[in-house]
Amino acid sequence: xxxxxxxxxxxxxxxxxxxxxxxxxxxxxxxxxxxxxxxxxxxxxxxxxxxxxxxxxxxxxxxxxxxxxxxxxxxxxxxxxxxxxxxxxxxxxxxxxxxxxxxxxxxxxxxxxxxxxxxxxxxxxxxxxxxxxxxxxxxxxxxxxxxxxxxxxxxxxxxxxxxxxxxxxxxxxxxxxxxxxxxxxxxxxxxxxxxxxxxxxxxxxxxxxxxxxxxxxxxxxxxxxxxxxxxxxxxxxxxxxxxxxxxxxxxxxxxxxxxxxxxxxxxxxxxxxxxxxxxxxxxxxxxxxxxxxxxxxxxxxxxxxxxxxxxxxxxxxxxxxxxxxxxxxxxxxxxxxxxxxxxxxxxxxxxxxxxxxxxxxxxxxxxxxxxxxxxxxxxxxxxxxxxxxxxxxxxxxxxxxxxxxxxxxxxxxxxxxxxxxxxxxxxxxxxxxxxxxxxxxxxxxx
Numbered sequence: 001x002x003x004x005x006x007x008x009x010x011x012x013x014x015x016x017x018x019x020x021x022x023x024x025x026x027x028x029x030x031x032x033x034x035x036x037x038x039x040x041x042x043x044x045x046x047x048x049x050x051x052x053x054x055x056x057x058x059x060x061x062x063x064x065x066x067x068x069x070x071x072x073x074x075x076x077x078x079x080x081x082x083x084x085x086x087x088x089x090x091x092x093x094x095x096x097x098x099x100x101x102x103x104x105x106x107x108x109x110x111x112x113x114x115x116x117x118x119x120x121x122x123x124x125x126x127x128x129x130x131x132x133x134x135x136x137x138x139x140x141x142x143x144x145x146x147x148x149x150x151x152x153x154x155x156x157x158x159x160x161x162x163x164x165x166x167x168x169x170x171x172x173x174x175x176x177x178x179x180x181x182x183x184x185x186x187x188x189x190x191x192x193x194x195x196x197x198x199x200x201x202x203x204x205x206x207x208x209x210x211x212x213x214x215x216x217x218x219x220x221x222x223x224x225x226x227x228x229x230x231x232x233x234x235x236x237x238x239x240x241x242x243x244x245x246x247x248x249x250x251x252x253x254x255x256x257x258x259x260x261x262x263x264x265x266x267x268x269x270x271x272x273x274x275x276x277x278x279x280x281x282x283x284x285x286x287x288x289x290x291x292x293x294x295x296x297x298x299x300x301x302x303x304x305x306x307x308x309x310x311x312x313x314x315x316x317x318x319x320x321x322x323x324x325x326x327x328x329x330x331x332x333x334x335x336x337x338x339x340x341x342x343x344x345x346x347x348x349x350x351x352x353x354x355x356x357x358x359x360x361x362x363x364x365x366x367x368x369x370x371x372x373x374x375x376x377x378x379x380x381x382x383x384x385x386x387x388x389x390x391x392x393x394x395x396x397x398x399x400x401x402x403x404x405x406x407x408x409x410x411x412x413x414x415x416x417x418x419x420x421x422x423x424x425x426x427x428x429x430x431x432x433x434x435x436x437x438x439x440x441x442x443x444x445x446x
Contacts (some may be wrong), residue, residue: 003054011044011055019299034143034302034359035405038398041306056307064307072366075142075301076169077240077256078233082294083145083162084260089268091159092261098346099163102336102354103138106164107171110332111137114325122321125380127183131371132389134175136325136396138168140361141253142301143401146294147408148357152415157350161357170200170251172363180374200251204243208255211239212262213269229289232263305365305397314391321388322395329400333358352414356407359400360393368393 001009018040022033043049050056064071114133119126144165148158178193215235222231239259240252262269337355340346346354372386 007054015040015299015303016296019295019303023295034147034401037299037302038306038401041303042309043306044303045307045309047309047311050307061307064304068304069366071304072301072362073252074237075297076253076362077236078290078294078297079142079145080166080253080257081236081260082290083141083149083166084257084262085264085290086149087159087162087261087264088155089261089265091155092163095156095160095163098340099160099167101343102160102340103164103167103171105339106139106332106336107134107137107168107175109335110329111175113328113332117324117328118321124385125183127179128371128375128380128385131176131179131183132325132392134172134179135364135367135389135393136329136360137175138172138360138363139165139357140359140363141165141169142298142362143359143404144357146298147404148353151353151408151412153350153353153411154347157346157353160346161354165357166254166257167201169253169363170197172367173251174200176367176370180371183375183378183380199249201254203248204250204252204254205258207243207248207250208239208258209262211235211255212259215259216263216266216269233293235259301362305361305394308365309394309398310391313387315387318388318391319395322392322399325392325396326399326403329358329360329396330403352407352411356411357404358407359404360397361401364393364397 015037019033019037022036025033025036044055046056046058046061050060051058111130111133114136115126115130118124118129118132122129139161141162145162148161151158174193174196178196215232218235219232236256236259240256242248243250243255244252333355337346337351340354341351368390369386371381371389372383375381
């Protein structure tokens with residue numbers, strides 16, 4: 001093998017090992033592995049060890065970045081499919097109201113706050129500043145799903161957080177693209193945005209769910225055939241691609257989630273649609289194999305985020321703006337979580353979990369460089385704004401992921417304390433009841 005190939009093999013193997021140990025640490029100590037993987041990416045990146053030891057050089061990163069959109073889109077599709085497999089339809093229906101409330105209110109509040117602040121403080125055109133607010137305005141399923149699924153919170157809350165992340169992933173993409181079009185064409189139509197969002201969610205979800213139901217019957221016909229799971233992955237990517245094409249022009253991410261949701265609820269499908277047994281699809285089998293693929297994809301996704309950091313391009317202004325945006329994100333998250341709790345849609349004990357899971361990630365990483373390409377040459381844009389958008393977005397991704405890690409760990413500790421307190425109180429109550437029973441029986445012995 002060539003030296004570059006040997007180095008790549010060593011790097012890939014080491015990343016998988018570290019991802020495995022990070023996953024083990026999470027299971028044992030409830031500390032998410034996200035930051036460990038991002039830090040690994042920074043360390044082996046070209047600005048620390050990558051160039052020095054010829055691990056990941058600038059040229060290698062340039063080659064990787066050529067396939068960035070493909071890799072990140074594939075990661076999102078696989079992770080959302082995995083999330084859909086684990087969701088229950090009844091729980092999804094019950095949590096949809098609060099999911100939409102959290103997603104829309106948090107997105108709008110943060111996007112407007114960032115847009116107005118950067119416009120009045122830094123003098124950036126309001127719509128351009130609003131585009132940055134839109135890019136960082138939503139949580140990401142790539143981080144939320146693996147953390148939420150392992151937290152010891154109610155299933156309804158887990159489902160709500162997963163659905164919120166899916167909704168905001170689409171919101172971020174549609175709103176950012178719409179704002180860029182408005183800036184370029186100087187035309188704004190709220191109805192066009194609403195129509196676009198409706199197509200993304202309703203049509204994409206319907207097509208993905210129908211395809212998932214159909215695929216259950218295909219798997220029934222493929223009973224006892226090898227590689228049935230791998231052909232399911234092939235069907236997933238085909239569905240995600242087809243819904244993006246005209247005339248559907250919907251969201252592949254939403255379709256992937258709905259595809260997984262249909263396949264993960266085969267008992268519902270059997271009860272409502274058919275008398276076939278649909279027993280050849282083993283839940284354990286498909287979850288096992290897909291969890292392996294999801295682990296591989298998400299491990300390299302977070303390492304890639306670390307590789308994307310370019311410390312040499314950062315300025316004090318970028319860091320200050322990034323920290324300021326993170327502060328606004330924390331405030332917006334706190335307000336929306338408190339609102340949901342006060343409306344009675346969210347129990348007080350679950351509010352801290354909702355507040356904790358605020359990470360930005362995949363959609364923001366994909367869109368961070370888009371304005372520099374689309375708005376180049378316009379009076380409202382400059383090369384300095386391009387660096388500001390990219391570096392601020394990276395700071396926000398890292399910062400909110402760090403906060404999500406810390407706050408989710410604190411939430412788990414709080415759950416541990418509550419469980420210990422409840423157990424102690426239960427034991428004391430049972431002991432007191434036994435003592436009272438003995439006291440009640442004592443006169444009869446006399």
